[in-house]
Amino acid sequence: MIHGGQAAGPASRTPAPSIQRGSTVLLADSKQFSAATTPTYGRGGLATQDALRTALCVLEHAEDVQLYPSGLAALTGAIQALTGAGDEVLAVDTIYNPTRRFLVGTMARFGVTTRYFPPTASADEIASMITPATRLIVLESPGSLTLDMQDVPSIAAMARAHGVMTLIDNTYAAGVLFKPLDHHVDVSVQSLTKYVCGHSDVFMGMAAARGPAAAALATSAHEIGWAVSPDDAYLALRGLRTLHARLALHGAAMLTVAAWLAQQPEVIDLLCPALPGDPGHALWSRDFSGACGLLSFTLDGDGRAVDALLDTLELFGLGYSWGGFESLVIPCDAQLAKRAHMVRRSGPMLRLHVGLEHPQDLIADLRRGLDAFAATASLSEQKQEMTAA
Ligand SMILES: Cc1ncc(COP(=O)(O)O)c(C=O)c1O
Structure with a gap:
């Protein structure tokens, strides 16, 4: 049981390397x-x-x-x-x-x-x-x-x-x-x-x-x-x-989603250096050969309205570790507050990771989320007006 089946020598050649497991390395002599x-x-x-x-x-x-x-x-x-x-x-x-x-x-x-x-x-x-x-x-x-x-x-x-x-x-x-x-x-x-x-x-x-x-x-x-x-x-x-192929799809889908988000009345500001008009665009165009799936944006509303959006989204999972095949969203404000040179923004900020789903499906998901956001935001506004009156 100890010596039978030990590695004998090089295996057949394949494009992928073998998974060589070993703590001990046996030296020849x-x-x-x-x-x-x-x-x-x-x-x-x-x-x-x-x-x-x-x-x-x-x-x-x-x-x-x-x-x-x-x-x-x-x-x-x-x-x-x-x-x-x-x-x-x-x-x-x-x-x-x-x-x-x-x-x-x-x-x-x-x-x-x-x-x-x-x-x-x-x-x-x-x-x-x-x-x-x-x-x-x-x-x-x-x-x-x-x-x-x-x-x-x-x-x-x-x-x-x-x-x-x-x-x-x-x-x-x-x-x-x-x-x-x-x-x-x-x-x-x-x-x-x-x-x-x-x-x-x-x-x-x-x-x-x-x-x-x-x-x-x-x-x-x-x-x-x-x-x-x-x-x-x-x-x-x-x-x-497959990294190059996946990145190209993530980047293209992110730009489609960004172009759509820019037109939505609930969105105040997009943060993405790949977009012309972003303060980082000139450096990005000079140094980078493309974009990945990350994109942040700020919203015209409060935290309750953001929660309604997050709880409505179906294709965008609520999760931190981006870069996988799936779309994700996180609220950013708690992390931003830890910065030494914090830039005050006018509304809550979300970060998206645009995954490999069809961009039109993602846009439909975001629209549903923004509808829930807008409904909650206007309810909060009405409440504030009633309290003030
Ligand atoms: C920019 C950046 N660097 C490093 C990390 C840490 O990577 P890991 O989760 O593999 O520890 C993350 C994770 O979110 C990240 O966003």
Whole structure:
């Protein structure tokens, strides 16, 4: 029972790599044991994780990629790899909220402080914040929820000239729509949970880099012991094969939904850099090759009316982790309130992830939701008028 059926040798060749499960690596002989030039332990990843890392290097134009068990772990792991006690981080205020939680909590406990700048800050304005302690600038463009654009190439070039590293959360672009490492950024991080895996059933993250940043990430991953399962790595690699096709559909459907939303009387403002007229459109057109399925908008009404909308929608699920095949919606105001440079907006804000359903079905669903919103909003108005009278 112990020796029968053990792996004998290479299997038949298939386009997809095999799922190689293994904690123990069996070394050929004592010479290989002492040379340690081949993997000697499964934690760092075997054939399946290696295949995924190779493909992600191609996607992100990177020399090396580290895998992490979630997108958040990739962000926290990479930030930890690049900083130490006494260092300071400058972060864009529109970063993914759990990244801020890590900076405020764990990093502060380990002696790393953070200051925030608004997404509109220019390279010169960020340069004026740099002190001898500044070690890392954390970017996200388009930023979470409000989708504000940053001039990433000029911020990253400025940082490099000051000897400060840059790290970007590149999850919106999925590595396809924007290539940060070609624009002087040192580390590109993605939640692979989103578009790369693409089916809302896997957690994984990656950090891609070249040169010294890649070496720092590799050392830290080795020391800390980040590991992902070969089954999950297989699913991420499988997702990569259709990533371009899915993203193109998400982006096109989002633009159809956005054009319709712009015409609806209940909608005050659309936040989406792919739309002409958005403040980030010029940077987006210069740097990005397309849009994903994310879109935010504000509404003319109150929280009760928003609840009526959310409870009426059928195709848009109420859920956070976007990038899968399905459409989702979340209210944003509670998360926005945590920002240092909060922009006051005139109405409640929602974020949509436009999935792969037919856009006309999504529009019909949204119209039903907006009807419920409008009915509740006018009831609230009538009540307010009666109270005032
Ligand atoms: C922009 C962004 N970065 C990172 C993450 C974290 O990814 P994960 O859920 O894989 O930890 C998310 C999740 O919503 C996200 O929206």
